[in-house]
Amino acid sequence: MEANPSKKWYGLWSAEDMIETSIIDSPTAEDIEMQASALKTHDTFDRLKTIKSPTLIITASHDRLTPKSSMEEIHNEIPNSKFIVIEKAGHSSPLEKAPEVNQAIIDFLKE
Numbered sequence: 001m002e003a004n005p006s007k008k009w010y011g012l013w014s015a016e017d018m019i020e021t022s023i024i025d026s027p028t029a030e031d032i033e034m035q036a037s038a039l040k041t042h043d044t045f046d047r048l049k050t051i052k053s054p055t056l057i058i059t060a061s062h063d064r065l066t067p068k069s070s071m072e073e074i075h076n077e078i079p080n081s082k083f084i085v086i087e088k089a090g091h092s093s094p095l096e097k098a099p100e101v102n103q104a105i106i107d108f109l110k111e
Contacts (some may be wrong), residue, residue, distance in 0.1 A: 053082040056108040058101060060093035082108060096109035 027035075057079050059071035068085060075083040084104045086093040094101045 019046045045074075045077065048074060049079065050080075051078045052081075054108075054111070057081055057083050057103065058093070058104055059084070060087060060089040060091065060096075062088065062090045063093070065091040066103075 057071055057075045057078070059066070059068045061068060063071075070081065075081050082090075086097050086100055086104075089096045
């Protein structure tokens with residue numbers, strides 16, 4: 001991580017940090033094709049109401065890949081689900097706000 005906090009995104013990641021991480025473990029063309037195929041062909045939305053176990057749904061306020069509104073729709077379909085929004089975070093909220101995400105999971109498991 002860069003030491004210069006003024007370059008950090010929400011004080012946590014800089015653009016350089018994110019670029020470095022994506023270079024180290026970048027997706028292959030096959031990874032991208034498989035993900036695109038799954039997005040086009042895998043739809044289980046109509047089965048969400050059948051989930052019987054308590055379910056934690058974590059979303060992020062600035063997630064562009066899976067917007068908060070989409071996650072709210074999922075939450076509304078799953079009985080007995082808990083919905084948590086990680087503020088000032090994007091799709092990588094488990095990295096961007098790891099302590100907050102981890103605490104949400106721990107609290108949910110203690111319930």
